[in-house]
Amino acid sequence: MPTRLSNYFLRTLREDPSDAEVTSHRLLVRAGYIRRQAPGVFAWLPIGLRVKAKIETVVREEMTNAGAHEVHFPALLPREPYELSGRWDEYGDALFRLQDRKGSDMLLAPTHEEVFTLLVKDLYNSYKDLPLSIYQIQDKYRDEARPRAGLLRGREFTMKDAYSFDYTDAGLDESYQAQRDAYERIFTRLGLEYVIVKADAGAMGGSKSEEFLHPTPVGEDTFVRSAGGYAANVEAFTTIAPPARDWTNLTGAEVLDTPDTPTIQTLVDRANSAHPRPDGRAWTAADTLKNVVLTLMQPDGTRELVVIGLPGDREVDLKRVEVAFAPAEIEAANETDFARHPGLVKGYIGPWSAAGAVLGEKSATGIRYLVDPRVVDGTGWITGANEHGRHVFGLVAGRDFQADGTVEAAEVRFGDPAPDGSGPVELARGMEIGHVFQLGRKYAEALGLKVLDPNGKLVTVTMGSYGIGVTRILAIIAELNNDEKGLIWPPEVSPFDVHVIATGREQVVFDTAESVALAIEGTGRDVLYDDRPKVSPGVKFGDAELIGVPKIVIVGRGAADGIVEFWDRRTGEREQVPVAEIAARLG
RNA sequence: CGGGGCGUAGCUCAGCUUGGUAGAGCGCUCGGUUUGGGACCGAGAGGUCGCAGGUUCGAAUCCUGUCGCCCCGACCA
Incomplete structure (x- = not known):
């Protein structure tokens, strides 16, 4: 019939709901598809459920084509598996935690790696059972600091999450590729433009990771791409280090007076007026070495000071820093931190002073010192002399100071060279619609998932995890397909x-x-x-x-x-x- | 967490500056007319003015506190 x-249980609204700003949210509420229950949490009405089911059908068909079997886990889970994997602590405030009547800790799952791993551990113990790919379509819970834009960034959202289990790295590569291919088919069928970018594996652990981003100015991920085909999330971008230089002909470092120069700009101005370069070229911000003091807060509560040195014309990209130091949280150093280290003179910090090394694990302060990859041996810099109102000129990396290592902390800019040599990159915004990960053995190790291999040896299983945001995709399709009168669904997902x-x-x-x-x-x-x-x-x-x-x-x-x-x-x-x-x- | 805005009928909002019996449009109910672009007439139902305290003869309106929501930023496997 x-x-x-x-x-039908459908009520359209004549006027836009006052709490909906973005188009998809506005229209989905107005046309009777969804209703807001709490910030970032939505109820699905019959017609909305139909669209969701259509998208899920596409996903299911392609999962079947990829050889994955559907299962279904609860959203409500006990603490223990997440305790074993470390994520109970690592996930922080974004994890919805609750207790049952006996006081046992439980959670609403943000993803299900742990329980999938345990399920396979329960049932399988031979290489003959592998490879295995299983998936579910389930609601996920993340207590976002700020849910926004309706379905695009909710605290409850529907996700297809698949997990692969192999006993060899080559097998993992194959399983990964099968999911990646399935994702391409899914997004093509749904008419969604996408870019596959190298991603940071982050707190999920593991090695290889790619994100499927839908390019859109409202996206919250920034990615870079080169004409030569390189594409990566900025968080995963790696900087090409120039070759080290010979410093034998460079003059020695010299400490000069530079009063009232707490910022890079004032320093460059003062350097040009008071201490011009011998060769006549003007000093620029790129000649200076900026040293930023940060505090790392580890999940276990330990607090460490670290200083990052980077060319003065580059800003620190906090997202990249977060990735570089994950799972630690990053904070700017506060007055207490400076008070504890009188060797650091705010505004005039540098790795060196007339008295010797100031930064680095082997220095007077013992503070870890990491530099941008561009700060290679033989490069000379103007940088703080750790005295108020004074800078050191011609301080040469490798000769005058040693860093403890390099760090990808600097912003990526238009025109920076792609790490694979495929040319300069441009930056664009995208929204994550899918993510494929080679988790490797992190979860299998933590939870003890091993099988006997053909030689009768016990080996740890290697895993992959693969997510697609079903409700986010729905919102993006709505965002893309509408006019001033309302929604216009593509036939494949129309209710x-x-x-x-x-x-x-x-x-x-x-x-x-x-x-x-x-x-x-x-x-x-x-x-x-x-x-x-x-x-x-x-x-x-x-x-x-x-x-x-x-x-x-x-x-x-x-x-x-x-x-x-x-x-x-x-x-x-x-x-x-x-x-x-x-x-x-x-x- | 920082900045901004908003809480009054089911929805969208006015009223608050300058205190004096709670309003409009839409929606809903009943009766009638109407039927190719959100019709009309008549009669109705519906509100602790977010919450608490204070000032006052009297508070939606002024003051203090508090809660909630939206937006920008921070944050976001």
């Missing part, structure tokens, strides 16, 4: 295939509409039939446009003559069609 609007409208008061209209709806349904299509009596045509047309089913059939004034109208929601074109031909006309 067609779904009849007269008794219904055809929307039949009966408009008029004569019985023949409703009789005709009824038979047309049934006839169309008879061809295997889902039909939404607006059979509401006493609702004016304007309202029905408006609702149809808002709801966004791409194909609309209007049964009205031509009904008595056996004529109905086909209305293409996307183009707005209308066409008179004899009743007998309408089902065929729908293609």
